[in-house]
Amino acid sequence: MAEARGKIDITKIDESRLPKRDRIEHLQKIWYKFSLSKVSVVGLAIVILVVLAAIFYKFIVPYPEDVGAVVNFKAANQPPSMAHIMGTDPTGRDIFSRIIYAFRGALKMGIGCIAVVVPIGGILGLISGYWNGTWVSNLIMRLADVFLALPALILVMCVSSIMKPSLTNAMLALCVSWWPYYTRLVNNIVVSTRNEVYIRSAEVLGASNGHILFREILPNTLGPILTKMTLDMGWAIMAGATLSYVGMGEQPPTPSLGGMVSNGVGYLPDQWWLSVFPAFAIMLIVLGFNLTGDGIKDMLSDTE
Amino acid sequence: MAERNDILVVKGMKKYFPVQGSKDKFVRAIDGINFTLAQGETLGLVGESGSGKSTTAYNVIGMEEMTEGEVTFRGQDISMPLSKRPLALKKEIQIVFQDPGTSLNPQRTIYDILSLPLKIHKVCAPRDYVKYVAALMDLVELPYEYMYKYPATLGGGERQMVAIARALATAPSLIVLDEPTSALDVSVQAKIINTLLRLQKEMDLSYLFITHDLSLMRNMSDRVAIMYLGRIAEIAPTQSFFQNPQHPYTKMLLSSIPVVSEEEEQLKPTQIHSAGEIPSPVNVPTGCSFHTRCPFARDICREKDPEMVEFEAGHTVRCHFCQAGKGFVLGGES
Numbered sequence: 329m330a331e332a333r334g335k336i337d338i339t340k341i342d343e344s345r346l347p348k349r350d351r352i353e354h355l356q357k358i359w360y361k362f363s364l365s366k367v368s369v370v371g372l373a374i375v376i377l378v379v380l381a382a383i384f385y386k387f388i389v390p391y392p393e394d395v396g397a398v399v400n401f402k403a404a405n406q407p408p409s410m411a412h413i414m415g416t417d418p419t420g421r422d423i424f425s426r427i428i429y430a431f432r433g434a435l436k437m438g439i440g441c442i443a444v445v446v447p448i449g450g451i452l453g454l455i456s457g458y459w460n461g462t463w464v465s466n467l468i469m470r471l472a473d474v475f476l477a478l479p480a481l482i483l484v485m486c487v488s489s490i491m492k493p494s495l496t497n498a499m500l501a502l503c504v505s506w507w508p509y510y511t512r513l514v515n516n517i518v519v520s521t522r523n524e525v526y527i528r529s530a531e532v533l534g535a536s537n538g539h540i541l542f543r544e545i546l547p548n549t550l551g552p553i554l555t556k557m558t559l560d561m562g563w564a565i566m567a568g569a570t571l572s573y574v575g576m577g578e579q580p581p582t583p584s585l586g587g588m589v590s591n592g593v594g595y596l597p598d599q600w601w602l603s604v605f606p607a608f609a610i611m612l613i614v615l616g617f618n619l620t621g622d623g624i625k626d627m628l629s630d631t632e
Numbered sequence: 633m634a635e636r637n638d639i640l641v642v643k644g645m646k647k648y649f650p651v652q653g654s655k656d657k658f659v660r661a662i663d664g665i666n667f668t669l670a671q672g673e674t675l676g677l678v679g680e681s682g683s684g685k686s687t688t689a690y691n692v693i694g695m696e697e698m699t700e701g702e703v704t705f706r707g708q709d710i711s712m713p714l715s716k717r718p719l720a721l722k723k724e725i726q727i728v729f730q731d732p733g734t735s736l737n738p739q740r741t742i743y744d745i746l747s748l749p750l751k752i753h754k755v756c757a758p759r760d761y762v763k764y765v766a767a768l769m770d771l772v773e774l775p776y777e778y779m780y781k782y783p784a785t786l787g788g789g790e791r792q793m794v795a796i797a798r799a800l801a802t803a804p805s806l807i808v809l810d811e812p813t814s815a816l817d818v819s820v821q822a823k824i825i826n827t828l829l830r831l832q833k834e835m836d837l838s839y840l841f842i843t844h845d846l847s848l849m850r851n852m853s854d855r856v857a858i859m860y861l862g863r864i865a866e867i868a869p870t871q872s873f874f875q876n877p878q879h880p881y882t883k884m885l886l887s888s889i890p891v892v893s894e895e896e897e898q899l900k901p902t903q904i905h906s907a908g909e910i911p912s913p914v915n916v917p918t919g920c921s922f923h924t925r926c927p928f929a930r931d932i933c934r935e936k937d938p939e940m941v942e943f944e945a946g947h948t949v950r951c952h953f954c955q956a957g958k959g960f961v962l963g964g965e966s
Binding site: 336337338340341343345346347349350524525526528529530531532533534535536539543544547548 | 694695723741752753764766780
């Protein structure tokens with residue numbers, strides 16, 4: 329019976345007339361939309377500069393050896409000058425060099441948290457959203473509620489005071505209380521996307537659960553995840569700085585932005601450069617990520 | 633009727649939705665309908681909003697699980713929901729939804745959308761996907777430049793063409809058209825309808841065509857079934873449906889089509905003013921469900937549910953006052 333029906337003939341198709349998939353053009357369009365907001369471009373520039381500085385600190389900083397436990401009392405407590413543009417600390421170390429190095433810890437904190445939290449939270453959100461209403465989704469969402477009820481910073485302080493305070497421990501503790509935000513975000517998107525007519529169409533065609541979940545639904549969640557990720561980078565760095573301020577993050581002599589602010593507090597207001605420059609560095613890096621995140625949000629919101 | 637090559641047979645299909653908060657109340661979306669669809673034929677389903685026409689379509693396609701009844705496709709029982717149907721069956725029955733703005737994933741290119749059915753049903757070798765997609769685009773007269781574009785960059789009519797091409801990709805024999813033109817501009821409606829008619833001839837397709845647009849129905853369908861509160865009130869070949877309607881509801885609907893010229897006015901059946909709204913399918917009226925709006929309603933209509941009466945060959949009517957061969961005769965009056 330199938331032979332009788334008009335079959336689709338592909339022999340007459342001239343392949344040379346078919347267009348080529350142009351991914352570069354697509355990326356150009358995305359960049360154009362992002363660049364419409366000048367403020368977000370500034371934010372992205374800050375982020376790129378900070379990341380490059382952190383990677384290539386050895387070639388940028390004037391005193392690379394100052395990031396360790398160096399004592400040089402001859403140069404102690406100097407105000408900003410041509411030799412030390414941000415001054416020196418009470419043991420004679422160059423503040424600028426230490427700030428640039430501290431970017432590494434800050435970014436490690438941010439990227440580390442995101443790298444753990446987004447896949448875990450995202451996949452749990454996909455599962456609970458796709459099988460919405462079943463016991464699996466109830467279990468995941470109630471678990472998320474429990475972890476959301478834990479105050480993040482207090483949990484981190486508990487973990488750090490029980491275990492040895494270190495950057496890794498602080499990061500892990502932060503991740504424990506943080507994944508539910510992504511689970512909720514993804515869950516909500518999946519639940520609303522699940523009932524879209526195009527998902528029904530895929531089902532009618534006979535698409536598998538895997539295809540629907542990862543090819544039809546997942547791309548719709550990537551935009552909001554990317555936005556939240558970028559905004560959360562700033563938040564994680566801030567949390568890292570808070571922890572090192574109270575001595576539960578990166579441990580001395582490795583420089584950390586929060587630690588440097590806290591060390592300098594005792595010398596205020598006379599030796600202001602000890603705290604002010606690291607504090608500005610925190611502000612700059614968080615501002616950079618927030619502006620970028622806002623830019624991404626705006627870029628995605630008017631895609632329709 | 634014996635020579636009809638029916639590929640789809642629906643018998644006593646019912647779909648009840650539970651009403652939240654009350655145990656024994658149901659929304660009777662479909663309340664026992666029967667119809668058949670032959671190879672290469674178009675059956676039109678018309679009705680007001682809430683008459684159950686879309687629910688019928690979704691049950692045929694298996695997107696919902698029917699409460700009762702039996703559907704067979706080429707003699708094979710397909711009463712089960714989509715998730716339990718074999719893949720080979722999904723290849724044969726496809727659907728085109730009302731709004732192409734929502735039935736195409738905004739995150740996937742036209743190529744992604746059109747190659748999906750090819751991948752699922754292994755229609756051709758992976759290296760031929762591009763050619764096959766191009767052939768599908770030719771079929772619905774879409775330019776090749778659209779291949780790697782996203783649906784948002786296409787116009788409404790073009791998007792619906794993509795949805796039609798997707799439905800055709802597996803060379804199905806039955807396509808359910810769920811109001812395929814009602815979300816589109818009038819200017820592109822004609823193009824969509826003409827394409828659908830051309831494809832039907834070329835590929836020997838059967839359409840289950842759902843609409844509330846009676847004039848569209850006249851151009852598209854071979855037979856028309858009119859639904860009222862989850863039941864078929866009248867089912868007839870298109871010509872007989874429009875020229876010799878029997879059910880008071882059909883007459884009411886046909887006389888409510890706005891006309892411009894005198895000639896059109898003459899073609900209209902006896903004027904029956906449309907009155908009232910369709911009752912809620914939760915509280916279906918007793919007896920004949922149409923008696924609340926019917927100008928001819930008698931006591932019997934309030935008490936007894938009418939049977940389907942065959943007025944002419946292939947033309948059946950659900951009304952107490954319709955008699956075989958004679959048509960609509962009011963009893964008790966002369």
